Amino acid sequence: MPGLDVGKIWLDKTERRLLLGRGQFSHVHRGKLNGSKEVAIKWIVVENQPEAGYNQIAAIKQDTQRSKREDEALRQLDHPNIIKLLHVEEENSIKYFALELCAATLHQYCMRRYNGPMPPVAVVLLHIVRGLRHVHCKGFAHRNIEPKNILISKSFPTRILLSDFGLSKSVSNLSGSYSVSQDRSINQDGQLLWLAPELLDNPDDQGFSEKRGSIASDTFSAGCVFFFYLTLGWHPFGSRLDSIYMNILNGKPVILRYLPEEQHRFKSTIEAMILKKPEDRISLEQVENNLQEIIGPYLFEPETESIRIPDDGEDGQDERPDWLM
Numbered sequence: 001m002p003g004l005d006v007g008k009i010w011l012d013k014t015e016r017r018l019l020l021g022r023g024q025f026s027h028v029h030r031g032k033l034n035g036s037k038e039v040a041i042k043w044i045v046v047e048n049q050p051e052a053g054y055n056q057i058a059a060i061k062q063d064t065q066r067s068k069r070e071d072e073a074l075r076q077l078d079h080p081n082i083i084k085l086l087h088v089e090e091e092n093s094i095k096y097f098a099l100e101l102c103a104a105t106l107h108q109y110c111m112r113r114y115n116g117p118m119p120p121v122a123v124v125l126l127h128i129v130r131g132l133r134h135v136h137c138k139g140f141a142h143r144n145i146e147p148k149n150i151l152i153s154k155s156f157p158t159r160i161l162l163s164d165f166g167l168s169k170s171v172s173n174l175s176g177s178y179s180v181s182q183d184r185s186i187n188q189d190g191q192l193l194w195l196a197p198e199l200l201d202n203p204d205d206q207g208f209s210e211k212r213g214s215i216a217s218d219t220f221s222a223g224c225v226f227f228f229y230l231t232l233g234w235h236p237f238g239s240r241l242d243s244i245y246m247n248i249l250n251g252k253p254v255i256l257r258y259l260p261e262e263q264h265r266f267k268s269t270i271e272a273m274i275l276k277k278p279e280d281r282i283s284l285e286q287v288e289n290n291l292q293e294i295i296g297p298y299l300f301e302p303e304t305e306s307i308r309i310p311d312d313g314e315d316g317q318d319e320r321p322d323w324l325m
């Protein structure tokens with residue numbers, strides 16, 4: 001078979017149709033484990049790369065740190081709503097993670113690039129919360145909750161899974177908080193959209209200011225993802241990249257009021273998840289209880305649908321913006 005054998009893993013990096021996705025730091029290919037099991041192979045270049053040039057070294061250091069974090073977190077997390085790490089190999093300064101193969105990301109679903117099976121609407125939210133609660137229970141903050149890092153299982157019954165633990169961090173047990181170093185500032189613009197206000201640089205501040213995140217920062221991101229999912233691709237804080245950033249900092253979820261009527265039952269929970277002050281935000285335990293109550297004994301579920309935002313001069317525009325695609 002053409003392609004590359006790395007221990008128990010097989011993949012073909014040259015075959016474009018096997019490329020599942022590309023992150024800032026990694027590639028993900030469809031591959032095989034033990035010769036027959038279909039898996040997703042995420043591979044990341046790690047340190048000690050002999051031919052790396054001076055400019056590449058900083059980038060490789062970031063990759064190494066990410067792959068270490070991903071490895072450490074995933075080995076300790078075992079939950080139906082967290083991506084399963086099946087095997088790890090390392091060869092020629094490249095680390096290969098064999099992961100449970102998924103059907104699509106939540107982002108692809110919202111962009112209508114996936115129309116396969118999905119759990120009922122409230123159950124999708126419940127799965128995200130349960131996965132995240134498990135991460136927190138195990139003493140980690142995920143720190144990168146966004147629609148592209150939430151996967152839809154291939155296996156039935158369909159599950160929603162948290163993935164991409166490259167930025168995860170241990171949190172102190174008492175406060176659930178962590179210090180924020182410059183590593184967050186390497187984020188691409190798009191990723192800032194999902195970050196809680198306490199993690200963002202205020203443009204009025206001079207230089208880099210000391211920040212502290214906590215598990216409540218994940219709750220904020222999850223609240224934004226809930227809205228994105230329920231509206232098929234809208235962000236609660238606005239429709240333009242620059243205004244979203246400022247509206248997050250100022251605690252103004254200007255699009256929240258456009259949540260479609262059938263989804264109003266989630267509104268107060270989302271509102272409480274995306275409050276400006278982390279200490280005011282609802283706990284994930286309470287979010288889970290609210291969702292359980294909404295689901296109730298019967299499971300009637302209207303479909304998610306995209307919304308139209310009137311151009312009222314505040315933050316609206318009636319077309320879904322390009323950067324969300």
Ligand SMILES: Nc1ncnc2c1ncn2[C@@H]1O[C@H](COP(=O)(O)OP(=O)(O)OP(=O)(O)O)[C@@H](O)[C@H]1O
Binds near residue numbers: 025042083105148163
């Ligand atoms: N287990 C999987 N099954 C199917 N597709 C996957 C799987 N894991 C990742 N992907 C695809 O690969 C993409 C990139 O994966 P991932 O987010 O883990 O990489 P990353 O380098 O950590 O990303 P980023 O730098 O954006 O945080 C995902 O958005 C998804 O499209």
